Amino acid sequence: MxxxxxxxxxxxxxxxxxxxxxxxxxxxxxxxxxxxxxxxxxxAAALEAVFSEVIRAPGGLSMQYAPSDGLPRLKEQVAALMTADGTPCGADDVLILQGSQQGLDFAAKMMVDPGDVIVTEDPTFLGARIAFDPCEPAYAAIPMDAEGMRMDVLAEVLARTPRAKMIYTVPEFQNPTGVTLSLARRKRLIEMANAHDLVVLEDTPYRQIRFEGDHLPTLKSLDTQGRVIHLGSFSKVLVPGLRVGWAVASPALLHKMKLLKLAADTQTSTLNMAAASLFLDRHDLSxxxxxxxxxxxxxxxxxxxxxxxxxxxxxxxxxxxxxxxxxxxxxxxxxxxxxxxxxxxxxxxxxxxxxxxxxxxxxxxxxxxxxxxxxxxxxxxxxxxxxxxxxxxxx
Amino acid sequence: MxxxxxxxxxxxxxxxxxxxxxxxxxxxxxxxxxxxxxxxxxxAAALEAVFSEVIRAPGGLSMQYAPSDGLPRLKEQVAALMTADGTPCGADDVLILQGSQQGLDFAAKMMVDPGDVIVTEDPTFLGARIAFDPCEPAYAAIPMDAEGMRMDVLAEVLARTPRAKMIYTVPEFQNPTGVTLSLARRKRLIEMANAHDLVVLEDTPYRQIRFEGDHLPTLKSLDTQGRVIHLGSFSKVLVPGLRVGWAVASPALLHKMKLLKLAADTQTSTLNMAAASLFLDRHDLSxxxxxxxxxxxxxxxxxxxxxxxxxxxxxxxxxxxxxxxxxxxxxxxxxxxxxxxxxxxxxxxxxxxxxxxxxxxxxxxxxxxxxxxxxxxxxxxxxxxxxxxxxxxxx
CATH class of the missing domain: 3.90.1150.10 (Aspartate Aminotransferase, domain 1)
Structure with missing residues (x-):
């Protein structure tokens, strides 16, 4: 055929x-x-021990189906990590994902009709474009300098792009450039998202791996209107092979993302969620x-x-x-x-x-x-x- | 907002x-x-042992990123299981999925434009509709009797449904009815899919759990034109918490599904693929x-x-x-x-x-x-x- x-x-x-x-x-x-x-x-030794312990736990719960939006204990722990990082939230604000890549897929499905415009850094993470492309977006790419995405160009582009729906950014140590979005520009980006009624997709897989310079607030923590979707991941700070990441977003957005999670793959692996959770209980991630x-x-x-x-x-x-x-x-x-x-x-x-x-x-x-x-x-x-x-x- | x-x-x-x-x-x-x-x-004991062994393996490979379409050894093993079950295929015909639910999402994304018709059993698996709905399909639902989907009604419906794109079926011990599609109807379904140029999505999570009656050939094994997408899963025969399933399809279809896998979540958990693979090496799944x-x-x-x-x-x-x-x-x-x-x-x-x-x-x-x-x-x-x-x- x-x-x-x-x-x-x-x-x-x-x-x-x-x-x-x-x-x-x-x-x-x-x-x-x-x-x-x-x-x-x-x-490895710590992970071997936590996998053994979760598999041996009575009732076989770590091998069974689990709630589609994630194990409750892990959602609490992620909320506590986020709160400690200056982005206050609770377990109900968290959706556990199959790696943060899955959050890119869901954000595009949720917001993007064919021909809608996703605004990205120029250059931007290739995996994000691969995730977004099935939703048939157009792209507007904003050049960067040493402080990240140029806000003067962003203002110009948004003024002439009525179909802009979402700004995608990797604010820390961006993939591919390694550049970090400055604090002044973070504030300016949020102002412009508010003015143009845009969703901001904040992708932070490298955020914790800082060598020097000030630890800057997340875009989510600067968001007063519930328009930032924050994505985080254990891939770079624990191991990629777990495939456990998360989204934090306002109730209106997270509700739809939870439904997309159920549709896409039912749930993230119970074993891996339970192992990540027990690792956080037993070991010092910091x-x-x-x-x-x-x-x-x-x-x-x-x-x-x-x-x-x-x-x-x-x-x-x-x-x-x-x-x-x-x-x-x-x-x-x-x-x-x-x-x-x-x-x-x-x-x-x-x-x-x-x-x-x-x-x-x-x-x-x-x-x-x-x-x-x-x-x-x-x-x-x-x-x-x-x-x-x-x-x-x-x- | x-x-x-x-x-x-x-x-x-x-x-x-x-x-x-x-x-x-x-x-x-x-x-x-x-x-x-x-x-x-x-x-549980077997899984605890295989997780320990894969985590201890030199080089940390089971914790690292892996090929998006699945660990090569696991693809070989799935192909061998399928072949032993009467559906000859090789590792290159297999895509490892985050549970077979993910195959439902990919099949709809791949085939269904808004308004295209998915033909299902009536009643059908609710999780499939949840997976298909974001692609905005219409549905045609075919009543069942003790031999499964009624082929006389299917013929009538296809004759007046030019936008039919795909037939979705759970041929064994269907969810929700428990009914099995008879051999004669399997052959007739393939004939009609050929005549109307349709994809057939064969979902087989319960196939191995047969109590009595003849083990029937898969629709994929009756397919001479490469139009059946076969979905299988370890959820019911091993544990659901692994979230490891698979698709077997012709190269034209599988190629696109592999690209959708990369877009959706990069890959299934390396740890879980490695554990499933080692379980198959060390234990007798049958x-x-x-x-x-x-x-x-x-x-x-x-x-x-x-x-x-x-x-x-x-x-x-x-x-x-x-x-x-x-x-x-x-x-x-x-x-x-x-x-x-x-x-x-x-x-x-x-x-x-x-x-x-x-x-x-x-x-x-x-x-x-x-x-x-x-x-x-x-x-x-x-x-x-x-x-x-x-x-x-x-x-």
Whole structure:
């Protein structure tokens, strides 16, 4: 048969980057491509113990079906974490998700009719576009500087974009750029969302992994009108393989998101919710995050130092205050995709993510995203040195 | 703010049954409402051991991100299970899902534009309608008899329904009726799907839980044109709390479903996929299913025997060849929702699922679904006796 797909499927297409990155899975390649946390820092013994305890608990409750919006105890614990982080909320304000990625899917389903406009940073997280695309949005992409999304451009764009529905932002250590939205701009963004009646989708997977600088308030904590959907995740601070994240939103929005959760997959894994909950009861998550922050800071410093020594002088990189990524800007005319395919992978044996696909409207080929969390310090140095030599030979 | 929701959200509404069933969570109530497996039969010790082993495995791979379409080893194992069950396929034909519920969401997203028609059994699984509704389908509901969906009515309906896109069926021990689609009708259904260029969505969560009668071929195994999407699940044969299911489909369909998986939630939990996979390596799933079949058959017999002794004579129930449910038909004029609210819950202290909401087009109030897997044999007898006395007093 030739399937008569729904119209939305025209927007559901494979990404060329995925195929290129698949080549980076070769163990002989040093990959700075994925957004993987360092597996040597996973709290394996603690997780083994909590899984054993939840599976042995009387009545088999951790293996049974659970409430669609999440285990009550875990919702309480997430609310307590959020409240301690300056965003007061209660268990009823929390929806447990299959990773925060699922919140991107739900936010678009909830708000976006075909042709509605989602406003994003330029560049923005590729996974968000992949989640949004089945709802057939148009995009408006707002350029960034060292303080994040430029509010002057946002004001101009909103003034001429009546179909704008939602602003999507990763305010801390953004994926892909590593840039953080300043406090003044957070306040300005909320003002503009209020003025234009927009939903704000705040995606914070890296928020806790701060190396330096002030811990800034969430957009949700600055929201007085119930228009911010805050997404959080245990993927970067515990382990990604749990697939446990959450949304915090006003009752009107969260009510619909809970119905979408029931429709999409019934519930997140009871076992994983129970294990995350017991981990929080038995262990000090803050202390574990302190270890991650120290380790990722060292890796970031090793990568930036290596880049300064090995890359050509006209390659600029961001110096993130936290998170997993730095963003390289090559001279105009440099094609980071072609260089990866023709030189970096086959010759230098190094992978990164070419930046083009992070731009939702107009691709710019002379950028690349580098992850420093997944590789050891020695491999960071070796990979950047090899890539730098190849770049100097080429440029 | 008053959210400006997307149009699809008009179809995303709470179900009155959910609120009624929430009352059934009172431990003083004997509930035949949910579709829960018996937690005393969960293989807890085996699962504890496999979780420990996968978490301890070198490199932390079971806690890390994994391929979006599923762990390669688990896809191989699912393909081997399907092949042994008479539906030959390979690992590349398998997509691992967050429970088979997620396959319902993906099938609708993939095939259904607003106003397209999904053909279902009448009554049908409520969770499927909840999954399909955000895609704004119309429904055509085909009455059933003891052999399942009536093919004469299906032929008539398809002849006058040019926008039909997909037929949804639970061919074995259907939810809610317990009825099984006969072999002759399976062949006829495939012929009609071919003639009208339809996708067939085959949902088989109970397939392995057969008490008696011939094990029938899957619709997928009768499909020569690549138009059947087969959904399977470990929820009923292992534990629901894992949330691991799968789809098997032709390359054209599976390719798009894989892209929807990446968009929806990146991947199913690596830990849970790894645990399911190791369970299949270390333990005999067939032997475990034999235990479930024997236990659920006894419970089904206890329930039907109790119903015959305690219910009024003019209440008819189905005698399922497997699965978790029997379906009661009360005399015309009986309102199973009102009776549950006014009598069964407050007086008899028994819950079931009133049948009305299982009918996608025209609700019929004089039916109810009874689950026999979750309660002990003693509580089945006690609950049916109490309900029978209340029915006799009322009817």
């Amino acid at each position: 030739t399937p008569r797909f729904a119209a939305r499927m025209d927007r559901v297409q494979p990404n060329a980057i995925g195929e290129l990155l698949a080549l980076g899975a070769d163990p002989g390649i040093i990959s700075f491509g994925g957004g993987y946390p360092d597996p040597t820092l996973f709290p 202390a574990h995050i302190d270890l991650l922050r120290a380790a990722y800071r060292r890796k970031k410093d090793v990568m930036l130092d290596a880049i300064r020594r090995h890359f050509p002088q006209d390659v600029a990189v961001t110096d993130p205050e936290g998170g997993l990524f730095t963003w390289a800007s090559f001279p105009e005319g440099f094609d980071a995709t072609a260089f990866m395919r023709d030189v970096a992978l086959p010759k230098a044996r190094v992978a990164y993510v070419p930046g083009g696909s992070f731009f939702p409207v107009t691709e710019r080929p002379n950028h690349a995203r580098f992850n420093y969390s997944a590789q050891s310090e020695a491999r960071i140095e070796a990979g950047i040195a090899a890539l730098g030599a190849a770049l100097k030979a080429q440029m | 008053t959210p400006r929701f997307a149009a699809r959200m008009d179809r995303v509404q709470p179900n009155a049954i959910g609120e009624l069933l929430a009352l059934g969570a009172d431990p003083g109530i004997i509930s035949f409402g949910g579709g829960y497996p018996d937690p005393t039969l969960f293989p 032997a475990h299913i034999d235990l479930l079949r024997a236990a659920y058959r006894r419970k089904k017999d206890v329930m039907l025997d109790a119903i015959r002794r305690h219910f009024p004579q003019d209440v008819a129930v189905t005698d399922p060849e497997g699965g978790l449910f029997t379906w009661a038909s009360f005399p015309e004029g009986f309102d199973a929702t009102a009776f549950m609210r006014d009598v069964a819950l407050p007086k008899a202290r028994v819950a079931y699922v009133p049948g009305g909401s299982f009918f996608p087009v025209t609700e019929r109030p004089n039916h109810a679904r009874f689950n026999y897997s979750a309660q002990s044999e003693a509580r089945i007898e006690a609950g049916i006796a109490a309900l029978g006395a209340a029915l006799k007093a009322q009817m």
